[in-house]
Amino acid sequence: MQPHKLQSLSTALMSISLFYLVAFLSIFFSLLVIFSKNPIHSVLYLIITFFTFTVHYILLNAQFLAIVNFIVYMGAIMVLFLFVLMLLNLDEDSEPMKSNILKMAGLVAGLCLLITLVGSMKSLHMSDPVILKNPDLGLVKNLGKVLFSEFLLPFEISSILLLTAMVGAVLLAKREPKTA
Amino acid sequence: METVTQALQGVPLNHYILLSAIIFTIGVIGVLIRRNAIIIFMSVELMLNAVNLLLTAFSVHHNDASGQVFVFFIMALAAAEVAVGLAIIVMIFRNTSSTDINVLNKLKW
Numbered sequence: 001m002q003p004h005k006l007q008s009l010s011t012a013l014m015s016i017s018l019f020y021l022v023a024f025l026s027i028f029f030s031l032l033v034i035f036s037k038n039p040i041h042s043v044l045y046l047i048i049t050f051f052t053f054t055v056h057y058i059l060l061n062a063q064f065l066a067i068v069n070f071i072v073y074m075g076a077i078m079v080l081f082l083f084v085l086m087l088l089n090l091d092e093d094s095e096p097m098k099s100n101i102l103k104m105a106g107l108v109a110g111l112c113l114l115i116t117l118v119g120s121m122k123s124l125h126m127s128d129p130v131i132l133k134n135p136d137l138g139l140v141k142n143l144g145k146v147l148f149s150e151f152l153l154p155f156e157i158s159s160i161l162l163l164t165a166m167v168g169a170v171l172l173a174k175r176e177p178k179t180a
Numbered sequence: 181m182e183t184v185t186q187a188l189q190g191v192p193l194n195h196y197i198l199l200s201a202i203i204f205t206i207g208v209i210g211v212l213i214r215r216n217a218i219i220i221f222m223s224v225e226l227m228l229n230a231v232n233l234l235l236t237a238f239s240v241h242h243n244d245a246s247g248q249v250f251v252f253f254i255m256a257l258a259a260a261e262v263a264v265g266l267a268i269i270v271m272i273f274r275n276t277s278s279t280d281i282n283v284l285n286k287l288k289w
Contacts, residue, residue, distance in 0.1 A: 019191050023199045030203050030226050034210030039218055046222050053229050060240050065232075065251055072255050077225070077262050084266045085218065088273050098215050106212030114205040118198065127192045133243040138236075146245045147252070158256045165260030172267035 019059055026052040039090050043081045050074050060130070062138030196237040203230040217269050217279040221262065228258050 029052065032045040050073045057066035098106075136142050147155055203226060210223030232251045239247025269279055276283045 016191055019195075023195070026199065027202055027206070030206045033222055033226065034206060034214065034219065039216060042219055042222060046225065049226070050229065053233060056233055057236060060236055062236050062240070062248055062251075065236060065248055068252065068255060069232075072259055073225075073229075077259060080262055080266055081218065081222070084270060087270060088218075088279060090216070090218075090279065098213055103213045106209055109212060110205050110209035113208055114201060117201040117205070121194060121197050121201070124194075127194045128241070129192050130196065130237060130241050132240055137240060137243060137245055138248055143245055143248055143252075147249050150246070151249050151253075154253060158253055161260055162256060165263050169263040169267040172264065173270050 015059065019056075022052050022055045022059070026056070039085055040082075043078065043085060046081070047074055047078050050078070057138075060138065061132055061135060064138055064140045064143050193237065193241055196234060200230040200234040200237075203227075203233075215280050215282060217272070217281050218266075220281065221265055221269070225258065225262070228254060 026049055029045050029049040033042050033049060036042050036045060050069065054066050054069050054074070057063075057069055207223040207225075207227035207230065210226065211220050214220055214223070232254055235247045235251050235254075239245065239251075272284065273279055
């Protein structure tokens with residue numbers, strides 16, 4: 001009994017330290033996304049950031065969301081970004097930069113937001129550990145039941161949203177006729 | 181998989197809130213300090229992802245699947261938003277040959 005307990009404790013410590021490692025990587029790569037000069041590098045760092053989010057979902061046992069995040073964000077959205085960057089042919093020389101005063105103002109404003117959020121969080125005095133009570137919570141079976149019973153109407157409406165977005169994107173990106 | 185999820189009982193909820201707040205703030209700073217429209221879009225994606233992670237953490241904490249269904253809807257919305265937004269950026273680039281948002285300052289009036 002004792003060795004088994006010791007082993008589970010060591011896996012707990014390992015997974016907690018895994019959370020902090022992945023959290024550090026998320027913050028590091030999202031900082032690189034906004035501070036790298038070349039837009040292509042930004043997109044590649046964004047892909048790594050999304051991958052770290054996928055790891056976060058796996059750690060929370062939200063397997064459906066992990067897979068959807070992997071396919072939709074790292075697959076579809078990133079291909080869209082890279083494709084548009086390739087069409088636009090941007091590089092470091094054509095990159096518009098803001099003046100230093102505006103950059104400092106933006107940084108100060110963002111840090112003020114962070115201080116406000118963290119300060120309001122400190123006043124909550126809420127620090128319960130996240131405990132997975134039901135291991136089936138994030139699995140496809142369970143989520144599918146909720147999605148098709150409670151959230152059926154929003155689900156159908158979101159299909160209309162996607163159709164509208166598709167028609168809108170084609171209409172916007174289409175070359176205008178010369179006669180107009 | 182089982183051992184990882186069984187063992188994840190020590191990370192406090194506050195640390196998830198802190199991580200999401202930091203990444204949301206990085207997104208806000210990115211929108212404020214960059215002028216390239218595509219990078220601004222990526223910062224918006226960062227903000228959406230921070231909210232997604234926090235919704236999932238709260239969903240696990242409260243043992244309620246609605247939070248994860250909401251994340252699914254946000255992902256569908258983000259995909260639609262990116263498709264339309266990038267089409268608009270391509271159209272702007274065709275008209276002005278740049279993605280600098282300062283070229284679009286006539287929208288102010």
